Amino acid sequence: MNHSHKCRPVMERIMEKVNKDGPLWNGTPCWEYKGALSHGYGRISVPPCKNAAVHRVVYQSLVGTLPARIELDHLCKNTRCCNPAHLEPKTHSVHMKKNKKDRCINGHLRTAENTIYLRNGKRKCLICKRIQEKARYHKNIEYRREYARKLWRERH
Numbered sequence: 001m002n003h004s005h006k007c008r009p010v011m012e013r014i015m016e017k018v019n020k021d022g023p024l025w026n027g028t029p030c031w032e033y034k035g036a037l038s039h040g041y042g043r044i045s046v047p048p049c050k051n052a053a054v055h056r057v058v059y060q061s062l063v064g065t066l067p068a069r070i071e072l073d074h075l076c077k078n079t080r081c082c083n084p085a086h087l088e089p090k091t092h093s094v095h096m097k098k099n100k101k102d103r104c105i106n107g108h109l110r111t112a113e114n115t116i117y118l119r120n121g122k123r124k125c126l127i128c129k130r131i132q133e134k135a136r137y138h139k140n141i142e143y144r145r146e147y148a149r150k151l152w153r154e155r156h
C-alpha cells in the first residue's frame, strides 16, 4: 500500500469497493462492501485505527457521529451492507431485545405504520402483505394473458 493511496478520503476508498445494487431490503438495495471482511463485517484502515468497521465509517460520515458504546444494528441482516438506511443505532440491550421480538417472520421491523392487528389478536406485517399482493397481481396478469391466448387459439 503506497502513501498516496492512504491519503485519499476514506469515503472514496470505501465507495469504490461498494456495490450499491445489493439485495433489496424494505424496498432499497443493500450497499455491499466488497473489500476485506472480518467476522462478516467490512473493515478498512482509517489511521489511527487499523481495523475500522466500514458500516460505522459510512454511517458517521453520511448521518452523524456515534458514541463508541452505541452499536449499529443491520436491519437488513446483511453484515457487509453499509447503506445508512439499513442501519439503526442501538444500545446493546435494546439491540438484543429488538432482534428477537419486534420483527415479522421475514425480518421487517414492526413499527406502528407497518403493523395491523387482526381480529384474532395476531399482528400482521404490512410490508409482507404488500409484497404478497404484488405477487398475486402479477400472477393474475399471467393468468389473464394465458386465457386470452387460449380464446384466440379456439377461434382461429
Ligand SMILES: [Zn+2]
Binding pocket: 025, 029, 030, 031, 076, 077, 078, 081, 082, 083, 086
Ligand atoms: Zn442492507
Ligand SMILES: [Zn+2]
Binding pocket: 104, 105, 106, 107, 108, 125, 126, 127, 128, 129
Ligand atoms: Zn414482514
